[in-house]
Amino acid sequence: MALLDLPTDARPREKLLARGPASLSDPELLALLLRTGMAGKDVFALSQELLEAFGGLAGLLHAQADDLRRTKGLGGPAKRAELLAVLELARRAMAEQLRERAVFTSPDAVKQYLQLHLARQPHEVFAVMFLDAQNRLIALETLFRGTLTQTSVYPREIVVRALQLQSASVVLAHNHPSGTVQPSRADEALTQTLKAALALVDVRVLDHVVVAPGASLSMAERGLL
The missing domain is CATH 3.40.140.10 (Cytidine Deaminase, domain 2)
Incomplete structure (x- = not known):
């Protein structure tokens, strides 16, 4: 199932915009990035499986490019690139904080x-x-x-x-x-x-x-x- 196949009020993007990002679970946030699942597995099942495989959201965000490339469901370069971009944004945000204060x-x-x-x-x-x-x-x-x-x-x-x-x-x-x-x-x-x-x-x-x-x-x- 793709996100567009869900009822409007159940879609992570609409839920995020209406209630704020804190209202989304980890699988919902990840599903928002992935957008689609794979053959025989909807995007929410794929998101949950990835989180379990990497030991949670932190583990997934710590993953290297090769880890993602070898992971079933993340074979496409677009999905890998988006996850790696999120990781790099987190690194840069923390670096900025550490440069600005003790x-x-x-x-x-x-x-x-x-x-x-x-x-x-x-x-x-x-x-x-x-x-x-x-x-x-x-x-x-x-x-x-x-x-x-x-x-x-x-x-x-x-x-x-x-x-x-x-x-x-x-x-x-x-x-x-x-x-x-x-x-x-x-x-x-x-x-x-x-x-x-x-x-x-x-x-x-x-x-x-x-x-x-x-x-x-x-x-x-x-x-x-």
Whole structure:
């Protein structure tokens, strides 16, 4: 069933315009983007199936282009492009917020921002949020990429980049593709090594965030800095 086949008052677009976006369920919002289902499956069934497959709306929005390409029902480039556009808009909106105000006025926004960028990476990556003297975002850069089990991180390169960007502080971040956000002993040791190296050039390490699909952990909140 396509959206146009529904009674007018049951169509997500009309419902959204009449009652506001908060009145729509997650499957209805997704159906509004998809517009049509596929052979043997209406758009609402397809939306529900996709949400279950990706672990909810957040999981779907964290998906990479290849994940969507391999998903039955999202084979068409138009649907994939629209979902990827929504994801990119969310990333840019969060980046704007973090550039306009101090990062740690909203720790949850930082975690969500890092989730959108790192959580669905298939391999470990190590990224750094470079901040100005007011703790506002200058840039988020992925500096190192590794395998599923380890990443080589070079403190000198992070120090050089912090100096180039005139950063006053940083938030370190990396992902755990395994799904757990519990930091390892190696993560803790690396944090202390980077903290000491950056302190030599007067750059503070404010946090080290570990992310996985649907979860994140702040090492600062756990007292591990």
